[in-house]
Amino acid sequence: MHGIRLSRPERKAVRRQQLLDAAREVFSSKGYTATRIEDITQASGLAKGTFYLYFEEKCDAFAALADDLLTAVENALEDSRALHAKPEPNPAKACKILEDEIAAVLAIYHENRAIATILLHEARLQEAALESRLTAYYARVVRHFSAGLETMRKAGVARSLDAKVAAQCIVGTMERAVQTCLPRRAGSSEIRRLAREIAQLECRGVFR
Amino acid sequence: MHGIRLSRPERKAVRRQQLLDAAREVFSSKGYTATRIEDITQASGLAKGTFYLYFEEKCDAFAALADDLLTAVENALEDSRALHAKPEPNPAKACKILEDEIAAVLAIYHENRAIATILLHEARLQEAALESRLTAYYARVVRHFSAGLETMRKAGVARSLDAKVAAQCIVGTMERAVQTCLPRRAGSSEIRRLAREIAQLECRGVFR
Amino acid sequence: MHGIRLSRPERKAVRRQQLLDAAREVFSSKGYTATRIEDITQASGLAKGTFYLYFEEKCDAFAALADDLLTAVENALEDSRALHAKPEPNPAKACKILEDEIAAVLAIYHENRAIATILLHEARLQEAALESRLTAYYARVVRHFSAGLETMRKAGVARSLDAKVAAQCIVGTMERAVQTCLPRRAGSSEIRRLAREIAQLECRGVFR
Amino acid sequence: MHGIRLSRPERKAVRRQQLLDAAREVFSSKGYTATRIEDITQASGLAKGTFYLYFEEKCDAFAALADDLLTAVENALEDSRALHAKPEPNPAKACKILEDEIAAVLAIYHENRAIATILLHEARLQEAALESRLTAYYARVVRHFSAGLETMRKAGVARSLDAKVAAQCIVGTMERAVQTCLPRRAGSSEIRRLAREIAQLECRGVFR
DNA sequence: TATGAATGAGCTTTCATTCAT
DNA sequence: GATGAATGAAAGCTCATTCAT
Known part of the structure; x- marks a missing residue:
């Protein structure tokens, strides 16, 4: 019963x-x-x-939702790192790895679109707990991407640049793109398309 | 007296x-x-x-501060467009133009750092008036950069890509970079350095 | 306990x-x-x-008190109407019926003296809800008394006159009398005396 | 100039x-x-x-307006008293005198309709000064009418009754009538008609 | 455990009144 | 006299949080 x-x-x-x-x-x-x-x-x-x-309080509930989102991204990147630990000397393949990572992140953000927007644009500055969780999150994410760039440089794929700046740029790019370039009801193919566009941009720039 | x-x-x-x-x-x-x-x-x-x-209310005061910031950026980009109306076939020079624009935007954001952070990350979702002002702002800024990319493409400098996506990526990149890659007391040389880094990234990507 | x-x-x-x-x-x-x-x-x-x-707000509390008062009067008149549906050709008895109604109204007003005063002289113009409740109330009360006068006329007791005006006069008379001719601690005998006085006045006027 | x-x-x-x-x-x-x-x-x-x-304060301005109104009524009644000092043994003529007085009062109330309504129904209980001016006013008016009734009684026109109650009833009747039985744009003929109706009512009652 | 009544700090906004110019 | 900027008391209403049942 x-x-x-x-x-x-x-x-x-x-x-x-x-x-x-x-x-x-x-x-x-x-x-x-x-x-x-x-x-x-x-x-x-x-x-x-x-x-x-x-x-305990209002913030905790939101923090739990936010944490799901952030943890999902962290895990996705973690998984990717485990998979691609070895340097990839082929540029096209390296770019594809980046594309996959971006696609994974976009998908998670997109799935939690509203919560992501609120977390990133409304709640974080109001609740210290959120901001510090975000700080930790960004530290990890930036570390992930800058480590990736470093690996690419060592593999002779990437040029020498400020990896931390580049990583932050990738982060900013993804967050803005998911909110402005993905229709609310986008499916995985649109996400994939956008990820490819971004990966190309980050790897090769806009020059021909 | x-x-x-x-x-x-x-x-x-x-x-x-x-x-x-x-x-x-x-x-x-x-x-x-x-x-x-x-x-x-x-x-x-x-x-x-x-x-x-x-x-009339709290929002008005913040809106006035925010408006100063956004208008300054709009004007800076307007000025740049007036100056660089003609296509620039030389890639290095085209990249330099982008760098200058990015530097101008970064400088204004940086000068209004705290307000920018609050506007972009806290206040906008709480006050419809701010959100709609921001919408107009982003529309202009994105139009500016995508028009620039289009021009670069016609000049044979840029490859064919989704200009709107690329423009949004530039925006996201700048906003994130100014908040995470510029020390709070950065001077114009640091701003210039960051602008150059970003411009290179957007133009040539991370590949060597 | x-x-x-x-x-x-x-x-x-x-x-x-x-x-x-x-x-x-x-x-x-x-x-x-x-x-x-x-x-x-x-x-x-x-x-x-x-x-x-x-x-929901201050007005609601007052409205509840006012409503008790007005509804009590409405009910009292309703009851009286039910009781005296048939025309009464005897003038003395007709006057007694009016006296009873007036006494009932005076008693209710008197019991709610302070609220009545505030409702009729202060609150009504400040709160649209009160004014419209009062409008409905007065419409009923005036209808009651003018119908009564009409019946008296048909029974040959009352002369032909503008029943609506006369009814309004009865209303004005009662409201003023209860506030100026009844000592604050008046009992039912004083109310009865005043009701008789008013009923006589309305029926026979001041002429001998 | x-x-x-x-x-x-x-x-x-x-x-x-x-x-x-x-x-x-x-x-x-x-x-x-x-x-x-x-x-x-x-x-x-x-x-x-x-x-x-x-x-000195907000109330003073309203009090001045109210005072104009009340004083005008007081003066009108004063004038009438001066004119009709002698007892009038003819009922029809006595009724006409009352009618004239009522018409005068109605006319003044009507001319200051909005102020009268506010004074009597909103402001009085909020400002002690108004209430006490009103008290003095009512005392005079009631004295006037009850004295008139007394005179009528002595002249054998009116029956013996509680003159103060009757006077208050006349007051209540006039105040209600002017607000409910006079169209907002009533002219002197409508005022006269209403005054006659009221005078008849007060003198002869509703009985035939 | 679940409830929802009770709390009261907190914030916005209004406006009569004052007073320096 | 005339002005209108400045004042700050006052009051309504909300809502996160507590706690007796």
Whole structure:
């Protein structure tokens, strides 16, 4: 009748997820500041006080959503690194590796589009916790890409340049592109196309 | 003893500026949301009500600061376009033009660093007026850069690519770079160096 | 020890009433405009925010009090109409019917003296909702009395006159009389005496 | 060029009147509470501070307007009393005297319709000064009418009744009638008709 | 665990009144 | 006298958070 009986901690996790799902919904449509705790609990069919059984404060719920997003990107890059540990002397192949990474990041951002926008453009400066999580995130991401560039340089593919600056540029490029060059309902082919465009740009520039 | 005697409208303008200066200060240190009207008036040594003699609401004061910034960039790009209307077939020179434009934009962003950060990352999603001003701004800026790329392509300098995407990438790159690759007290030489790095990246990519 | 245990909705109703009681008290002593929400909650021993759990705004609380009063009068007249549907050809009896109605109205106004005064003389022009409730109220009351006069005319008791004007005069007379001719602590006998006086006046005038 | 040169006090009086005219206009359209000092000065083409050269506070301006109205009624009744000092044994003529008085009062109320409404229904309970002026006014008016009834009784025209109650009823009747039975643009003939209706009612009642 | 009533700090905005020019 | 900038008390309303049930 009641489906599978869940253990205490399992039930806790389910409830928490129920709240997070509602929170994603509401944050996405109203933004961070305008979302009231009650909006979230109402959307979950729970009572206001229940929120505080699962989160210490409003920011925590958003932080959890943001963390999912950031962790997903971190993991995707981590996986890629594991796969491409060895230097790739072929430029076309190196560019393809970058393209794949960019595509992975774009896909994750795109999937969490609204949350990403709010995190990057509204909430971060309002909540110190978010900003510091972001700082850590960016440090990793930048480290990943600058290490990649360094490897490419050693493999004779890339020229000598300020890898940290280039990495930040890739980050800025991806974040802006996903928000301005991807239609809201873009599918994987559009994401792939955009990733290729960006990878080409980063590798070869606009010159012919 | 009393300095120069000012006319009524002049004094009004001075007061307004006094409030804007205070507002820039406070917004910069506390962020948009956390800044209360009273923080601004206190910082100006005025009374709370006085704010409302010069602005309709909090957003207006921030919008004025933001508008200065955005307009400055718009004008700088406008000026550049006027100067470089003719196609430039020499790649090095074309890259130098881009570098100059990027340097100009970086300099303005850098000068208004805190306001830029808040505008782009906190305030915009909270105030429709800011978002729509930004939309107009981005439209112009993207139009500028994509037109430039188009010109470069016709001059045989640039390859054929999605100019709008490339322009958005330049924008994202600049915005991220100014916030992460420029020390808070950077001078014009550092700005120039960063602009050159970015211009090279956009023109030639990371490949050797 | 804890009195009767109440259900949730019952407790809600009790709280609401508690606030209304306090509101009646405060409105009565300070008037509508001068009463602050906090005056009401303080008088109830509750916190400011609690008010807003039971009313949307200040006006709502007053409107509830006013509505009680107006509805009571409407009901009293309704009851009377039901009772005296048939024309009464005997003048003395017809006058007695009017006297009873007037007495009923006076009693209700008197019981809600302060609220009535504030409603009729202060609050109505400040809150559109009150004014429109009053408009509906007066329409009913005037309809009641003019219908009564019409019946009296058909029964040959009343002369031919502008029934709407006469009804309005009865209304004005009652409202003024209750406020100026009834001592604050008047009992039912004084109300009865005043009602008789008014009924006589309306029926026979001042002429001998 | 500048018309007649006015003396100091004359100019003062003119300015004051200029403000009062504007105040009447604004109070009439926005009500007492909603009218801001600045509304009045703007309507007079003067500056905000100027108001305080002619009035101590907001209430004073309204009080002056109210006083004009009340004094006009007081004077009209005074004049009538002077004219009809002697008892009038003819009922028809006595009724005509009452009708004339009522017509005079209605005319003055009607001419100051908006101010009267605001005075009687909004402002009085908010400003002690108004309420006490009104108290004095009502005392006089009631004294006038009850004295008149007394005289009628002595002349054998009126029956024995509580003259004070009857006088209050006349007052209540007039105030309600002018607001509900006179079209906003009524002329003297409509006023006369209403006065006759009321006088008949007060003298002979509704009975045939 | 879940609830939702209660709290009260906090912030915006208004506007009567003052006063330096 | 006339002006209008400046003042700051005041009040409404919101909502994150707590806690008794």
